[in-house]
Amino acid sequence: MSKNLRINNKHFVDETRKLSFTFNGKKLYGYKGDTLASALLSNDIHLVGRSFKYHRPRGIMTSGSEEPNAILQIGNDDALTEPNVRATEIELYDGLICNSQNCWPSVKFDIGGINNFLSPLLPAGFYYKTFMWPASFWEKYEYFIRKSAGLGKSPSKQDPDMYDHRYMHCDILIVGGGVSGLMAAKIASDDNKKVLLLEDKELLGGSLIYDDSDISKIDNQKSSEWLKKLIDNIKKNKNITIKTRTSLAAYHNYNFLLARQNLTDHLSVNDRNNKIRQRLYKIRAKKVIISTGAIERPQVFHNNDRPGIMLASAVKKYIDYYGVRCGLENVIFTNNDSAYETALSLHKSGTKLNAIIDIRDNSSSEIVNQVKNLGIQIYWNHTVVDTKGYKRIDKVTVMKLNDKGNDVIGKKIDLNCDCLAISGGWTPMVHLFTQSGGKLRFDNKDNIFVPDKTNLDQLSIGSAKGDFELDDVLKNSIKDTKKFLNIENSNFDKIDVKCSKEKEKKNIWLLPSDRPLSKTKPFLDYQNDSTAKDIKLALREGFKSIEHVKRYTTTGMGTDQGKLANMHALGIVADTTNTNMGDLGTTTFRPPYTPLTFGTIVGRNVGQFFDIFRKTPMHEWHVENNAKFENVGQWKRAWYYPKDGETMHDAVQRESKAARESSGILDASTLGKIDIQGTDANEFLNRVYTNAWSKLQIGKCRYGLMLNEDGMVYDDGVTTRLGENHYLMTTTTGGAANVMSKLEDYLQTEWPELDVFLTSVTDHYATASVCGPNAKKIINKIFKDLDLSDESFPHMSFKEVKLGDINCRVMRISFTGELSYEINVEASYGKYIWEKCIEAGKEFNITPYGTETMHLLRAEKGFIIVGQDTDGTMTPVDLQMDWIISKKKYDFIGKRSLYRSDTVREDRKQLVGLLTDDPNEILEEGAQIVKDENKKPVDMLGHVTSSYFSPTLKKSIALAVLKEGKQLKGQKFLVPMIDKTIKVTVSDTIFLDKENERING
Amino acid sequence: MFLISCPYCGERDQSEFVSGGEAHIARPKQPTELNDDQWAEYLFMRKNIKGIQFERWNHVHGCRKWFNVARDTSNDKIEKIYKMGEQPPKI
């Protein structure tokens, strides 16, 4: 280090703990307690990146989350690297590696810098205007833009870090651990409230904690000393939970807030092992106090973006907190008293301050008088009109303002400097207030937006509310907090505050220059390179709404959401259009206020915990027998069981042949099951199904179709009458939860007079379905005493039988068209009964089959699958299932809709069978059906819903929906595919065993 | 994320509930007596107003009871919660 930039004797960095880090390949040193920004500055590094559009050199400008320039790529590991990290926010750790991201090939020599000289060609809306057309070129443009913009690179490997979520509840949530937040915490906890205090920095105390001056005093003590005592007191308080390094990400309605805590980002990489990296707090607060402070505004003048130009408050913080000088030759440019604190800090640290330029006529506050007495040159009523220095500022040019403040007069004065500290006043951080739905009010006197109306139980205090001077901050915070919490007295009631500053400031949104505006670059949004010129151009081109101006000029659209730029943009629009700023309205900061990693949002819901899934009691057996699974709703269902390297097609052909020729077994446990009891259960079924249930005898089963009130098919399944007032309804696997909810809804809200009770028993029972010509023999081997004769146990009937101590409900029902029995047992016996069936079926080559084969077998029989052959637009008539609509019943859900003008149309799409002219050609599900390929546009008459190759029929079969399909049997259509057109003929929907002989074995 | 006070269980997070749309639309007792327009009025027409809206909510991950909510759609403030079958409050 050639220059003496580090000042000793400071309190907040630990000079005994030297840390090494690497910036753009160069090894550098800093101390524990530094941010990356303060460490870079202590190494005399200001230039850290290039701007987005013009690739102008940019330096560290701030000391906080509003930083627009010092945005770096951290780490060089493919899994851990992180783009867009603000150097001002990340704490330095040993071994930190960082690189500039928006420059190529290097930050000092940047090819894109040529854009700076081409800038007359890159006006507002340039990207919109240039890359709009021709549309087909977009892919090429995008490549160019991304490469030259280069907003960092994402990690390319899986994030190995652990993230956590935690719920928190409190009486009072306080966001921001500065002086006003700390006082509010103390007042609330003294009133026995449970307080949660969040602070995004490592330490509590805000900007007052490092204020080393004697200019303001609290209770006759140096204010930072007074504050330290308060912090010590609060840390011991059991009512107050403090979370530091925790930033509020989002403030939602009903005082629901999300906050992110950094737990390991400040540790060296080796110390992070097995620790949770970040934690997301989901907070419910009875009341919220926002004490997030304010951010300093820059000033808008020609070439206000050179490295070395920084916010005055940041220059002060780097000296007083980190012990780092940002320059050896300083100039201050201000419009208010607060920059004079920076002047005193510079002076006290022995750092040279060449001059202060103040656009005001004068100020005679105590603090200004102190500075005057130090003999520092102050240029009153002057402004900066230009700066020099390519990679670092080396000169400012100053001129006098005219009386109106809209032009400059007199001679140019050149001042040398390597750091220009600028202050344009302060902007309250009202982002949380606006996110929560609060409405702002424009304060014309202070030129700030302040919190106004809110529907939530919340309060803004301190500079977040627009109080910037210490006496206002303290006294109003105490008064407002007491009122908010309904407290009469507090320990702070007799507080004595001495403040030496004046509130007077002079506001000029766009400072005048000796050059015409078109020849200047007064930057507003540093990250997006938008200037005051661009705003004016947008207004000339007819944009009026501030939201449109923002988007057109990209002002405030960067990762910093324009924290520095927005007020000036608004101010310039207001001035140009002669509008009151309050009438323009402001823009809302969107959550998250500062970027969140996906890891934090997802938390532990990764890998196998990404989504819950349900397994049947037989699941392990399927796994052991090489099943492939498919997701059906949340269930993992056995899809097919490939043997010896079979393809899916081969396995399905083998499984379905076995089921038709001897026997197959299916795990049907996932079907929804609802236990229905009550004296009105039968009436209830009559109302929810389309068909009649009155005559169903005990021990018998019936297939039912359920509609929505709009007449469209909603669900189907078999319901069994177990007793006089007791039924077991089955539903589709995916529809189970919805059917349950729908039935409950009708019972509770439309028919509360019905005596019916519903219980979901899907998980209570496991179901093994055995089918095929040999099914009866297999069941007979298991239940030796059960009479399986057609007379005693016919199709669509049910028997309760015991196997040892196990109660078994056996239903003779069939979804395959084969003779078929479903054995239902309590879930814990599911695997037992399954293995029992496999054992008994061994001699008959019993073959486990999955959902794919089930779908093929039912398609051969023309049985629909709700959700595959229907899509919420099919009535039972469309499905050619008129037989299931009771003519006798006065009403059932959806009945009235079956004769609406739309549902009785003859030309609706209707379910049909399709046969391909080439029997080996299998149609694709979803493929479109057309008549005439050459007529443009082609009329799309329908589509294929189910399609398989049937090994039993030795040909391809398909179900489809087709316009007027019912009347088109035997007619030829085309199914155009990408490489060919397939000829098809409309057929019956039942392909196999139209006489239903197979169900009797 | 609202806090909703289930009339049967008390105050719970919104994630335990589902909304069932506009309340006080009774299913016609004699649907067959209605012409297409009248039936469509029941079936399709919903108000979706800005301001106080009466809605049905279900405590689906709790007691599974349906109840009514008077919610201000402009700010999501819940003005009143009342049971099924009860008359809407005058707001």
Ligand SMILES: [Zn+2]
């Ligand atoms: Zn409940």
